[in-house]
Amino acid sequence: MAENATCCVCSEGLTEQEMLSQLDELIEEYVDKPGGLIPALQIAQGRFGYLSEGVLKKISAAFDKPYSEVAGVVSFYSFFSTVPRGKYVVRACLGTACYVRGGKEVLSALKKQLGIDVGETTEDRLFSLDVGRCFGACGLAPVIMVNDDVHQRVKPSKVGELLKAYASAEKGGTQ
Amino acid sequence: MYKLTINGKAIESPDGATILEAARRVGIRIPTLCFLEKREPVGACRVCLVEVAGARTLMAACSTPAANGMDIKTNSPRVRAARRQVVELLLSEHDGNCQICDRNQDCELQELASELGIREIAYEGEKAKARIDDSTPALVRDNSKCIKCRRCVTVCSQVQGVGALHPQGRGFDTVIGPAFTLDLDGVACVQCGQCAAVCPVGAISEKSHVEAVWKALEDPTKTVVVQTAPAIRAALGECFGCEPGTRVTGKMTSALRTLGFNGVFDTNFTADLTIMEEGTELLTRLKKALVDGEKVPLPMFTSCSPGWINFAEYYYPEFLPNLSTCKSPQQMFGAVAKTYYAQKIGVKPEDMIVVSIMPCTAKKFECQREEMNDSGVRDVDYVLTTRELGRMIKEAGIDFMSLEDGKMDAPLGLGSGAADIFANTGGVMEAALRTAYEIVTGRTLPMENLHVKPVAGLEGIKEASVVITGTVPAWSFLEGVEVKLAVVHGLANVRRLLESIKLGEKSYHFVEVMTCPGGCIGGGGQPRLTDDSVRVKRIAAIYAEDEGKALRKSHKNEAVQQLYKEFLGAPLGEKSHHLLHTKYKSKPAL
Missing domain, CATH: 3.10.20.740 (Ubiquitin-like (UB roll))
Known part of the structure; x- marks a missing residue:
């Protein structure tokens, strides 16, 4: 797993041109490696926040793989996004353990709190909501992740508070 | 062992x-x-x-x-139970409207279910939602019939080197298709139809022109003529239970006449015409290069195969100047039928309908290219695959196997054996050599039974060279020249060849390119399933067809000679240039 791959706060609002010009350097070390495609996609998404069509086409050319195959990988993993994401990506786990311990209720609470559906981003571009399939923390179920932070034994009623902490940290940070 | x-x-x-x-x-x-x-x-x-x-x-x-x-x-009982369960699960997701499916009685899943004795499906579950992609002129994809076997993915990426199809998404929602489930016209698909040729079910098929052709045949104001590609005669029989490689030229002709076509003609006629034009084009390029010291694009590539044209336009635009400017035999036929022949029989081009029977799906794309209107109207109106013709014959209630052998009509029904072998990989090259060698030296091609063995067969890239000696005075500049030739089929092989030419590892004068493995006999519109054993049999049938003819050289085709005399003038003349030649344009690889 590429380091800091899940971090999507590094840069925001880059133009397509800027993303493309940074891409070569980002993925250089993975191009000739077997199995290098997924880490390259992770790194690119980590830097740009999402994977634009232009970025994916350039990656497809760099790896000499059909665009359909790269798209197949991107659409297979719920982790990857082809649309700009919020600053914080909230992912509710619906793996088996989380599911039976109320993951679905947590997800409903998140939807309600954020006013968006799975795959969507809030208007202020602060939060995106996703579903995860097991983060490997089943003993702590139900689990949600906000970017790289893991929150354990989440209660639906506490979801609002949890999100508020991020929102106000944001306000504090920018003022 | x-x-x-x-x-x-x-x-x-x-x-x-x-x-x-x-x-x-x-x-x-x-x-x-x-x-x-x-x-x-x-x-x-x-x-x-x-x-x-x-x-x-x-x-x-x-x-x-x-x-x-x-x-x-x-x-074993365990194996049988598991297999049955696997097929039941496939059936539980599959849109199984067999009676009204394109593949009814020609479906590997249906056959398997029957073979395994499945009488009920124990699983009831969600079915994939139907999403029909008919965005291209050649192919229709129906997602609800797809069983996600991925044969199309393998053939598109490994055999054709195109990679337009890949599984998208995950689990039940997986869709086999272009990137991000775009429609086919949103990606650089060459429309060769090899995906349709290997699909075991009805998920990918040709876009049918059957209804349009029925309608044309019923229209009393139209003169409807048909041309048949050489590859059809070695494969159509398979639609009626014949062994692969059964030659049915005569029965096919009779069937077409029974269906009501006003003229039953042969694409072989314009294959011979292609040899005259393309052969002259090659010799002209060689003369410019060798005598005049001009920089002309060599090697010259054949241009009969519309999937290859698409491939070059999308992926190798730098080679477009190397493509012969000759239209394919199908398109030459349309242009000649709606001008020369239409005038002969006193019919206006707009009152003539030209139908092609092709082993190919890309021909459906080719006929509606905007350049293909040189008769003033669309030169070829409809294209039926071998499979579609088989279906029409059945629908008309014709007992194909008991038909008498018919003969094609004059003048566009006359074709040489050299034209027959256009169906096989290596065939266009062989046909060109039979004519070019004779024009240049005045002697018959010195090869056993006129066959150019090194370029025949299923090897992906084949090479040969001919040293020209004893030239007639007009072609003396070719004396002693070693003409280097290559034959390639299957677009992944084409890619390899083009890359080696680009790197300077290989150089040739003339290259025959066919999109589909084995050539047109293995085209995307042929009866399913075409494997190598089938290819070998169809190839043998085509050579037998050639050998059975007295006329085996394109330049000896008297009807073609007459066409030049009465109408075209000379090869590469002004009229030829207008009617028989075309241009290519680079397309962004999307």
Whole structure:
């Protein structure tokens, strides 16, 4: 797993041109490696926040793989996004353990709190909501992740508070 | 050699063979769906499960290597139950409206269900939502019929080197299709139809022109003429239960007449015409290069195969100047039929309908290219694949096998044996050599039975060279020249060849390119399923067709000579240039 791959706060609002010009350097070390495609996609998404069509086409050319195959990988993993994401990506786990311990209720609470559906981003571009399939923390179920932070034994009623902490940290940070 | 046991029978298997290959070698049949010969097995469908003594689970025969001492059962109760369950699960997701499916009675899944004696489906569940992609002129994809075997993915990426199709998404929602489930016209698909040719079910098929052709045939104001590509006569019989490689030229002709076409003609006529034009074009390019010292694009590539034209326009625009400017025989036919022939019989081009029977889906694309209107109207109106013609003959209630042999009409029905072999990989090259050699030296091509053996057969890239000696005065500049030739089929092979030319590793004067493996006999519109054993038989049938003719050289075709005399003038003349030649344009590879 590429380091800091899940971090999507590094840069925001880059133009397509800027993303493309940074891409070569980002993925250089993975191009000739077997199995290098997924880490390259992770790194690119980590830097740009999402994977634009232009970025994916350039990656497809760099790896000499059909665009359909790269798209197949991107659409297979719920982790990857082809649309700009919020600053914080909230992912509710619906793996088996989380599911039976109320993951679905947590997800409903998140939807309600954020006013968006799975795959969507809030208007202020602060939060995106996703579903995860097991983060490997089943003993702590139900689990949600906000970017790289893991929150354990989440209660639906506490979801609002949890999100508020991020929102106000944001306000504090920018003022 | 490994020693193993299958169904209690001791057998030997070559090193590296899979269980499936080992079983097939000794005549033991294991059913398959996703398997494609000579390709890396994907093991996606699980239909080929077998029991291996000592193994915890059943094994997929297509992807499990045979090993010494294996004790395999292909027909135990456990195997049968598992196979049945696998097929039931496939059926539970599959839109099984068999009676109204394009593949009814020609479907591998239907056949398998019947073979396994499935009478009920124990699983009731969601079915994939139908999403019809008819965005291209050639192909229609119906997602609800797809069983996700991925044969189309394998053939598109490995055989054709295009990679337009790949699984998108995950689990039940997986869609086999272009990137991000775009429609086919949103990606650089060359429309060769090899995906349709290998699809075991009705998920990918040609876009049908059958209804339009019925309508044209019923229209009393239209003169409807038909041309048949050479590859059809070696394959159409398969639609009526014949062995692959059965020649049905005469029956096909009679069937077309019975269907009501006003003229039954042969694309062979314009294949001969192509040789006259393309041969002259090649010799002209060689003269410019060798005598005038001009920089002309060499090698020259053949341009009969519309999938290859698409491939070059999308992926190798730098080679477009190397393509022969000749239209394909199909398009030459349309242009000649709606001008020369229409005038002869006193019909206006707009009152004539030209229908082609082609082994190809890309021909449906080709006929509606905007350049293909040189008669003033669309030169070729409709294209039927071999399969569609088979369906029309059945629908008309014609008892194909009991038809008498018919003869094609004059003048556009006359074709040489050289034109017949356009159907085979290596055939256009051979036909060109038969004519060019004779024009340049005044002597018959000095090869046994006129066949150019080094460029025949299923090898992906074939090379040959001919040293020209004893030239007639007009062509003396070619004296002693070694003309280097290559023949390539299957676009992944084409890619390899073009890359080696780009790198300067290879150089040729003339290259024959056919999109589909084996050439047109293995086209995307031919009866399914075409494997190498079928290809070999169809190829042999085509050579037999050629050998059975007295006329075996394109330049000896009297009807073509007459066309030049009465109408065209000379090869590469002004009228030829207008009607028989075309231009190409680079297309962004999307």
